[in-house]
Amino acid sequence: xxxxxxxxxxxxxxxxxxxxxxxxGITSFAVESLGDIxxxxxxxxxxxxxxxxxxxxVESVKAASEIYSPISGEIIEINEKLETxxxxxxxxxxxxxxxxxxxxADDSEFEKLMSAKEYESFVNxxx
Amino acid sequence: MDNLLxxxxxxxxxxxxxxxxxxAGWEMPIQYSSILSECKAVRTQSGIFDxxxxxxxxxxxxxxxxGLDKILSVNPFMIEEGQGKYNVICNQNGGIIDDAxxxxxxxxxxxxxxxxxxxxxxxxxxxxxxxNLDFNINIVxxxxxxxxxxxxxxxxxxxxxxxxxxxxxxxxxxxxxxxGKNVTIARTGYTGENGFEIILxxxxxxxxxxxxVKNGATECGLxxxxxxxxxxxxxxxxxxxxxxxxxxxxxxxxxxxxxxxNYMINNTLNNIKSQELSKKLIGFEIQGRxxxxxxxxxxxxxxxxxxxxxxxxxxxxxxKSIGLGYISDxxxxxxxxxxxxxxxxxxxxxxxxxxxxxxxxxxxxxS
Numbered sequence: 001x002x003x004x005x006x007x008x009x010x011x012x013x014x015x016x017x018x019x020x021x022x023x024x025g026i027t028s029f030a031v032e033s034l035g036d037i038x039x040x041x042x043x044x045x046x047x048x049x050x051x052x053x054x055x056x057x058v059e060s061v062k063a064a065s066e067i068y069s070p071i072s073g074e075i076i077e078i079n080e081k082l083e084t085x086x087x088x089x090x091x092x093x094x095x096x097x098x099x100x101x102x103x104x105a106d107d108s109e110f111e112k113l114m115s116a117k118e119y120e121s122f123v124n125x126x127x
Numbered sequence: 128m129d130n131l132l133x134x135x136x137x138x139x140x141x142x143x144x145x146x147x148x149x150x151a152g153w154e155m156p157i158q159y160s161s162i163l164s165e166c167k168a169v170r171t172q173s174g175i176f177d178x179x180x181x182x183x184x185x186x187x188x189x190x191x192x193x194g195l196d197k198i199l200s201v202n203p204f205m206i207e208e209g210q211g212k213y214n215v216i217c218n219q220n221g222g223i224i225d226d227a228x229x230x231x232x233x234x235x236x237x238x239x240x241x242x243x244x245x246x247x248x249x250x251x252x253x254x255x256x257x258x259n260l261d262f263n264i265n266i267v268x269x270x271x272x273x274x275x276x277x278x279x280x281x282x283x284x285x286x287x288x289x290x291x292x293x294x295x296x297x298x299x300x301x302x303x304x305x306x307g308k309n310v311t312i313a314r315t316g317y318t319g320e321n322g323f324e325i326i327l328x329x330x331x332x333x334x335x336x337x338x339x340v341k342n343g344a345t346e347c348g349l350x351x352x353x354x355x356x357x358x359x360x361x362x363x364x365x366x367x368x369x370x371x372x373x374x375x376x377x378x379x380x381x382x383x384x385x386x387x388x389n390y391m392i393n394n395t396l397n398n399i400k401s402q403e404l405s406k407k408l409i410g411f412e413i414q415g416r417x418x419x420x421x422x423x424x425x426x427x428x429x430x431x432x433x434x435x436x437x438x439x440x441x442x443x444x445x446x447k448s449i450g451l452g453y454i455s456d457x458x459x460x461x462x463x464x465x466x467x468x469x470x471x472x473x474x475x476x477x478x479x480x481x482x483x484x485x486x487x488x489x490x491x492x493x494s
């Protein structure tokens with residue numbers, strides 16, 4: 001049910017690693033609990049972020065939620081489309097609704113993340 | 128969620144894959160597809176809401192009018208048969224215990240609709256203040272369903288189901304039959320859109336709901352209802368109105384009819400009315416796209432705290448972030464700038480005219 005090629009955090013973010021760059025987003029589970037997302041606040045490219053600390057916010061009609069980074073590093077790109085199309089997050093959380101790309105600082109941080117199977121058990125245990 | 132009450136439409140909601148949440152002791156649908164698409168359906172076509180959780184009290188007896196005259200902020204003797212009126216029910220200090228609609232069937236029979244969360248409290252309040260009167264309260268909340276059909280095509284949809292339905296003016300109601308059963312249809316609602324609220328027996332409610340869907344109505348949950356009522360700047364008890372807010376602060380003075388000798392708190396409210404208010408309700412628009420939430424602090428331009436947000440949401444109809452709240456600084460008015468503290472950040476906002484959304488008067492024909 002969750003893409004196998006991604007890694008997951010307990011705060012419901014996902015990460016896709018490719019040549020030292022992590023694409024980061026929030027999971028379908030997070031998106032469903034938030035409901036209709038209408039605003040995403042992200043930092044600018046160049047910002048340094050730290051694993052498990054907050055780097056942005058998501059506002060849905062019903063709730064606001066902070067976004068935590070699953071990895072440390074420098075933001076090299078943000079998904080500009082979300083500015084005008086926040087619904088991409090609801091419609092395609094694992095693809096078109098990606099949030100940021102980060103130049104990974106430390107590979108060993110992956111150990112603190114979950115596989116798709118582990119994340120699925122984590123979600124099921126919590127609900 | 129085992130202790131929660133279920134409406135007669137509960138299975139229908141489950142079949143429609145609604146997201147159900149506990150609300151005022153009931154298990155209610157908060158959304159079906161999405162809050163935004165449900166709001167859009169109500170503004171452009173029609174939506175239906177299960178509002179069976181709201182209280183339904185039939186009040187009867189030779190002193191029915193007299194008893195309500197003591198309690199309600201409007202004069203029941205002046206309501207016409209077949210007419211409903213929005214009103215507030217205040218405590219001895221003028222604080223609002225609840226807001227309600229009262230429908231007059233005749234001088235000796237009324238229907239009172241309090242909020243689900245306040246229904247028990249209102250029952251006690253009405254009971255203890257009508258002790259010595261010929262005044263009976265028959266609660267039919269659990270025996271009946273109530274469905275709100277709201278939107279520009281709502282009249283056309285009703286015409287398909289009731290071909291001989293007479294015109295019903297705003298805040299009027301009629302009693303008719305559906306499949307041989309009694310149905311009450313009132314031209315009221317809580318969305319700022321043209322629409323109806325329909326009360327019918329539990330055993331025909333599922334069938335009636337399905338017929339409404341077949342006629343083009345979109346199933347909507349309480350999430351959309353809350354956004355729609357905020358766009359129309361309709362007060363929500365617990366947010367804009369509470370037991371420590373009086374109707375003048377809440378800008379509801381047009382629903383307060385004073386100078387009635389039976390009205391228990393006539394003098395209290397007259398006193399409040401003659402004094403300067405300590406705070407007033409305002410509407411605001413956020414500059415930017417953050418969303419204010421209830422209890423966020425409102426500040427003036429000098430960073431002084433002047434009040435608190437009572438409701439806030441993104442408005443899909445206006446594509447703006449809007450909200451309601453109280454401020455103590457009466458010098459501020461429409462177009463004044465204020466600041467709202469949202470998660471420790473000061474966000475600029477502007478006081479705006481309410482309601483935020485007002486429907487166009489012309490009805491759209493169903494195709």
